[in-house]
Amino acid sequence: MSAPKFKVIIAGAGPVGLSAAHALRLANIDFLVLEKRQNVVIDVGASLAVGPASMRVMHQLGLLESLLEVSHKSERRKALTIDGRVVKDTPFYHHLKNNTGSTSIAFNRVDYLRLLYERLGSDQAKVLTGKDIVDIINSNSGVTVKCVDGTIYEGSIVIGADGVHSKVRRVMRRMALEEDPTRSWDAENPFLTTYKCLWFSTPSLLSEQNLSGCPDMTVYETYHKDHSIMCLSGKLRCWTFLYKKLPQPTTQRLTYTKEDMEEMVNTFTDFPITEFVKVREAYNKRISSSMASIEEGMTRHWSCGRIVLAGDSCHKFAPNLGLGYQSGLQDVVALCNRLHLAVAQAPDGIPSTLALNQVFQSYHAFRQGPANIDAKLSAFLIRLTVWANLFHYFLSLYILPSLIADHILQNWIFPPIDRRMLVLDYVESEEPFAGRVSWIYKIPTPSKEKED
Numbered sequence: 376m377s378a379p380k381f382k383v384i385i386a387g388a389g390p391v392g393l394s395a396a397h398a399l400r401l402a403n404i405d406f407l408v409l410e411k412r413q414n415v416v417i418d419v420g421a422s423l424a425v426g427p428a429s430m431r432v433m434h435q436l437g438l439l440e441s442l443l444e445v446s447h448k449s450e451r452r453k454a455l456t457i458d459g460r461v462v463k464d465t466p467f468y469h470h471l472k473n474n475t476g477s478t479s480i481a482f483n484r485v486d487y488l489r490l491l492y493e494r495l496g497s498d499q500a501k502v503l504t505g506k507d508i509v510d511i512i513n514s515n516s517g518v519t520v521k522c523v524d525g526t527i528y529e530g531s532i533v534i535g536a537d538g539v540h541s542k543v544r545r546v547m548r549r550m551a552l553e554e555d556p557t558r559s560w561d562a563e564n565p566f567l568t569t570y571k572c573l574w575f576s577t578p579s580l581l582s583e584q585n586l587s588g589c590p591d592m593t594v595y596e597t598y599h600k601d602h603s604i605m606c607l608s609g610k611l612r613c614w615t616f617l618y619k620k621l622p623q624p625t626t627q628r629l630t631y632t633k634e635d636m637e638e639m640v641n642t643f644t645d646f647p648i649t650e651f652v653k654v655r656e657a658y659n660k661r662i663s664s665s666m667a668s669i670e671e672g673m674t675r676h677w678s679c680g681r682i683v684l685a686g687d688s689c690h691k692f693a694p695n696l697g698l699g700y701q702s703g704l705q706d707v708v709a710l711c712n713r714l715h716l717a718v719a720q721a722p723d724g725i726p727s728t729l730a731l732n733q734v735f736q737s738y739h740a741f742r743q744g745p746a747n748i749d750a751k752l753s754a755f756l757i758r759l760t761v762w763a764n765l766f767h768y769f770l771s772l773y774i775l776p777s778l779i780a781d782h783i784l785q786n787w788i789f790p791p792i793d794r795r796m797l798v799l800d801y802v803e804s805e806e807p808f809a810g811r812v813s814w815i816y817k818i819p820t821p822s823k824e825k826e827d
């Protein structure tokens with residue numbers, strides 16, 4: 376009989392769960408992914424935009440080159456009011472490029488999921504679909520995970536990457552309160568929803584005449600009271616997001632029908648998406664579309680026993696700044712760096728319960744500050760675009776459109792945040808790009824070069 380090995384069960388094959396699978400694979404740590412849906416690669420019409428810091432990690436995972444082939448590069452930023460007035464038009468991203476060596480990119484979320492899945496190669500067999508997790512039993516030596524179909528899986532720990540309505544988070548809460556009913560814990564529904572969002576993808580919205588000489592991708596925002604639009608207008612593909620304030624904030628889970636989506640589009644019909652196209656006209660050309668609530672918040676607890684959370688299950692942001700997955704990817708890096716070390720230091724390669732608790736505490740202590748900054752920035756941006764108060768209104772129309780504001784944001788506010796982004800410290804590789812601002816956490820240089 377073979378000796379027991381340290382094995383991580385990942386709940387959810389979303390972008391965070393599959394990124395964790397890649398990071399664990401590179402750390403030589405065994406894993407199993409349990410995914411509720413029948414397919415991993417599903418198109419819900421959304422894009423993902425990521426900045427250079429995330430691209431460095433994607434490079435370590437061996438995904439960046441292929442991803443760039445299907446990505447658009449952000450070049451300009453424009454803002455409009457609903458009467459079509461352009462209040463901002465700047466080459467916002469050139470500062471980012473100067474500072475980091477690359478601009479940000481956007482791609483179809485489904486293309487990224489496909490890449491994450493396909494690049495697992497033979498380890499695709501470790502991704503099981505149709506596995507809806509319903510319960511977890513935590514013991515001093517491991518975890519037992521139960522699924523709706525009656526199957527049971529044994530492992531050493533569970534990473535709950537099962538999204539905003541996480542079952543793992545609920546099981547963790549139940550366990551913590553069974554252990555000590557007087558203990559204060561996060562609420563059953565810990566996130567608050569103030570806005571909803573309908574998104575759709577279309578072929579490029581640019582006419583052939585406008586395509587020539589235009590930037591690879593322009594990021595548009597349309598501001599209005601309680602409504603706003605964001606559009607990533609690329610040369611080949613375009614992703615549009617319609618945001619609307621709910622009558623009342625709620626912690627309840629809301630779902631939307633086709634009729635709700637029609638009603639939402641109707642309230643935006645004549646809003647401009649770009650200088651050339653209005654909402655209804657674009658929506659009629661959609662390839663895919665979906666609608667969801669925009670939950671916001673961060674849980675106070677990220678682990679209990681042998682269960683630990685990552686991604687949307689423990690922090691959920693408004694998507695305007697595109698920080699949701701990127702923050703989840705930083706969770707994966709922070710957690711896997713610590714797990715890699717703990718496994719390497721354990722005499723038999725199996726960290727004790729105490730060692731794992733220390734890993735989880737240190738991971739949470741390290742990540743909660745940066746995740747909180749991401750939450751605050753994201754909350755601020757959505758409120759700015761829907762003119763949540765007079766301050767947001769003036770800022771959006773009279774201050775932020777200026778080139779000076781771009782300069783301050785991109786050279787003074789964002790670089791100190793960006794340069795603190797983590798990389799996997801056990802994956803050797805070349806830096807994919809370099810700019811004026813140096814990264815604090817460097818990608819380890821290949822040992823072959825060190826010998827030279």
Ligand SMILES: Cc1cc2nc3c(=O)[nH]c(=O)nc-3n(C[C@H](O)[C@H](O)[C@H](O)COP(=O)(O)OP(=O)(O)OC[C@H]3O[C@@H](n4cnc5c(N)ncnc54)[C@H](O)[C@@H]3O)c2cc1C
Nearest residue numbers: 387389390391411424508537538686687694697699700701
């Ligand atoms: C409109 C929109 C645009 C966005 N744009 C960006 C962007 O540009 N950049 C960015 O960084 N972020 C963006 N985000 C946020 C980003 O999509 C999320 O942060 C990211 O998807 C979180 O990944 P995750 O893997 O944690 O969760 P999810 O993507 O929700 O994946 C969770 C997975 O767990 C599975 N699951 C759920 N329950 C169970 C269960 N009981 N058992 C087993 N499996 C289960 C689900 O089926 C799913 O596959 C956007 C979000 C929205 C809504």
